[in-house]
Amino acid sequence: MLKEQLARNICTYRKENGLTQEELAQILGVSFQAVSKWENAQTMPDISLLPEISRTLKVSIDKLLGYLSQERPITIYEKEYNTDEYYWGTQPNKACYQVLQLMPPDRRLRLLDIGCGEGKDAVFFARNGYEVTAFDVSDAGVEKTRRLADQIGVHVNAFKADVLDYRLAAYYDIVFSSGVLHYIKPDFRDEIFENYKQFTSPDGIHVLNVFVEKPFIAPPPEKEPNAYKWYSGELLSYYHDWFIQESSEVVFDCNSSGIPHQHAMANVIAQKISSKL
Template identity: 75%
Template sequence: MKEQLARNISTYRKERGLTQEELAQTLGLSFQAVSKWENAQTMPDISLLPALSRTLQVSVDKLLGYVSQDKPVTVYEETYKTQEYYWGTVPNEVCYQVLQLMPPTKHVKLLDIGCGEGKDAVFFARNGYDVTAFDVTDAGVEKTKKLAAQTGVHVHVFKADIVDYRLDTHFDILFSSGVLHYIKPDFRQEIFENYKQFTNPGGMHVFNAFVGKPFIAPPPENEPYAFNWYSGELLAHYRDWYIRDSAEIVFDCNSSGIPHQHAMSKMIAQKISDIRV
């Protein structure tokens, strides 16, 4: 918990635009005290948590790393509460590339980051992968469990926010489709370093991200917590990995009932540790 709290204090302080000294002054402390918190050398006294929570504008639960939400972070929180599967149950096309590039001929651990209603996570489980998945919506987690049960497979699925969650165990494949835009630009480097650190040698990251284009209008959903990537940004995080596939596409979408377009960057990168000279 100490490391989680340290990271959250640093993250939410920066989101509020506060320096360590400014946060310390608000709490009546020295900036060294805040520095020690953020370096996980010490923890705040329990009596300071309410004031710290108010200053950073997050609940004590979220500050401590629990997944309860102060407010919805996605428009799909309500959308997923219907009986129907909003995205359907047909897997993303890139799932078939994963099957080709790293088939589960041995035990392969896969993490689906932001699994939505579970269609891709369940597809991977059906094909023999050991699947873990998380989503920020309660309804999405429940529908993933339901779809897995109906299909007769197991997916270890839980609720977590992509902004707060960090890996502490290794995986062979990290997969994410249409979710990375919820990571603010300031925190992408740190989050992706964590993802890379906890990927086994030879493992793969299979990601896509929405990119902003001046010739494409903003999507009709108008999500307040979404931040587009720019062309080439996703690829730049993997200059030390082997790039198996990289492409940028523009496609038509009717997900909200209003025809619109998206531009998306797709990347498949592999962690190669055997360097020959």
């Protein structure tokens, strides 16, 4: 697993820095064939090369190896989550009820919550009988997800991961995410969504939403350095080969920062059809 993670990260961060395999090889003093083998997980670079790879690709060795730094918060919500109160409350998102209607847990169903925050949706799903895995980039959020699950008396496999780095390696029946996908850089979206789709079970569903840019809505007051723009129709475009259960767009009021503002959000529910109708 480490070899595959390192291979993917070298390739990802090399491209992000605008380097070809030949250019990276020249900087490191190795052959481009060596770099190619690293990126195809055929071999791993010598440990002595990791500091230079890290400097060249402008990423820490920890992140290169797939470990998140514990020293600094990546999300602006780390501080907000580090309290006894639940910043987003404990009531589930309305989309959770759509999941119940579309794929009720009348059999074993594996569900992944991408960017679970403080766990309100993940715990709701577990409470209703789904086998839930959930991750978030916030230490405090993951801890509160586990705490809420314990209070309710259910199990959620919650762990820390960055949506940019984490890739699925197991199949899920349901992939769910709310208010998180704007953290995915545009250059990474094709590969990430291909991974999510690949590791979705036949007839499984994706229930996702993303904030979209609108000229008539002012930018949100929160200054998020790691957020990236999405546009109307962009999320839907990743599911041209799936059955679209729902595709909608809403504008809603928000007061999360203490300053009244609005968001526009695109919603998609898509199903991976296992056979021809």
